[in-house]
């Protein structure tokens with residue numbers, strides 16, 4: 054495979070951003086860092102989206118591959134070695150220049166650098182390391198950097214790179230070892246988990262150091278993330294969510310991303326997806342993931358062996374509430390924070406406001422609206438001073454019918470997980486965006 | 495009813511709070527209005543508030559120390575809102591917190607008092623202003639002028655410049671930059687290694703702001719190309735894009 058020598062920067066950027074676009078992680082979140090006053094850049098924990106591409110996804114980082122050249126042949130990937138696509142590679146210098154020039158125009162929050170495997174994992178990792186080194190020490194860049202740890206690269210190299218990055222990620226790719234064997238013959242589950250564990254342990258170790266020495270260098274301060282491809286292999290939602298849960302618990306990941314499989318290669322091993330990528334399924338997984346991380350739910354509460362897939366028509370939170378009607382209605386003026394959080398239509402922000410406002414007197418339904426509660430969904434599940442808003446039946450069929458009716462309307466309120474950096478409360482639940490309904494069901 | 499007419503600025507409103515309180519007419523018999531944005535009311539008397547930074551600073555200091563930093567932040571942000579009703583609501587919220595019979599503990603919680611209409615309005619206005627400011631963390635676009643200055647033009651609904659100065663100065667300590675809000679005709683100015691400041695009622699030189707640096711256009715092309723190629727065709731969803739990224743912002747943006 055030949056890399057054209059005389060390619061200009063515009064063409065390279067086109068090829069290498071195009072090749073990176075299936076990686077869905079593009080957040081700049083997880084760390085607050087002020088500038089030192091000497092270089093350029095800072096970081097905001099909530100993350101900042103700078104633009105939105107035609108697919109409605111957020112653009113926060115200059116997301117590129119260092120090269121799309123690859124010696125591996127993963128069946129689901131455009132860049133696999135057996136594909137005949139145009140190949141390109143940046144130089145570390147070019148990546149630095151692009152990052153700096155984009156950053157100072159406020160186009161981006163920083164860099165997301167991934168790569169195909171050029172020659173070998175260690176060779177590739179070394180290139181990523183050099184690029185980051187240059188960016189941090191020659192260009193004095195203090196903005197956000199997310200870099201891939203390449204499985205199979207030497208530990209020391211991953212360690213060194215981790216001190217230059219804010220976030221590192223290793224993609225799990227597929228939910229089970231079996232699927233990985235089938236679709237990514239050069240990868241194994243073990244090889245992927247090794248660097249993930251390494252990053253986890255190094256983070257812990259260096260956190261201790263930080264307590265001892267204030268200026269000790271930080272190792273991957275924004276934590277690590279991973280991504281799984283959804284719908285290329287036969288796992289059900291329960292399996293996928295359980296994998297995510299154990300990644301959060303056992304590997305202390307900050308985020309698990311779910312990427313609806315996009316058919317880029319024709320291959321007998323890959324499913325045909327006439328309806329397009331399974332976007333609704335991806336959406337449900339993000340909702341459930343949110344419930345794991347911020348609402349205190351467990352995977353086993355939302356799904357089970359018997360009911361292994363999410364309800365197409367109802368979000369996982371409403372779905373859970375409907376099958377636990379014995380726990381409702383909840384009295385707004387008395388229930389504790391965690392109980393409030395489980396009410397459809399109440400999110401972390403509104404639950405907090407309710408708890409604070411209650412100290413100054415009891416609340417009625419108007420106050421709840423002011424607190425940001427989505428009453429349309431909450432009414433079935435709450436009382437204020439012992440009274441329901443309307444005389445409603447707390448009965449599964451009745452509520453289901455009404456919730457589904459409301460979920461299929463008022464698209465104005467539709468917000469998906471991607472915009473939730475501001476945590477706009479329970480809005481991510483409820484209605485499904487129209488486009489998802491067409492594509493996914 | 496005595497109506498205190500203040501200038502549309504944080505200092506103007508805080509001075510109004512000071513004067514209205516100091517007049518001893520009684521909280522029920524006074525009201526605050528923004529001078530440029532008021533309807534004349536029958537049977538009311540009017541008093542002009544002359545903006546006085548010292549009076550304003552006194553109000554700010556007392557609010558901070560009794561009602562707390564969080565409450566101050568909420569009130570301050572609300573004072574930047576485009577909604578003219580802000581002035582009177584801010585007055586009422588401050589009265590609730592600062593009256594002699596209110597304990598410090600109660601004062602610190604006033605801002606959470608959803609049950610009050612004025613508190614809710616201030617909270618809501620503040621949230622809106624804060625959200626808009628965040629939008630400009632996202633959507634400010636600089637272009638490099640041939641003088642090396644990074645220049646950006648925005649059209650904000652509320653007075654967001656005071657809320658974004660810190661962010662951009664911390665981010666670009668070594669750049670000379672200017673953000674011009676043509677909605678209010680205000681300029682945020684930052685010189686290399688200098689503190690930022692705002693010039694009110696000032697617009698930048700029309701000719702200078704279109705003289706681009708030599709490589710500026712190349713950078714803009716690279717960026718626009720990137721925004722196109724990063725999108726996944728199989729997931730195209732213009733509706734979603736529009737929802738997150740409203741036209742009123744796009745209009746002023748490089749890739750818009």
Ligand code: SF4
Pocket residue numbers: 123124125126127130131132133134168169170
């Ligand atoms: S290693 Fe596999 S997934 Fe990564 S670029 Fe190469 S072929 Fe694609």
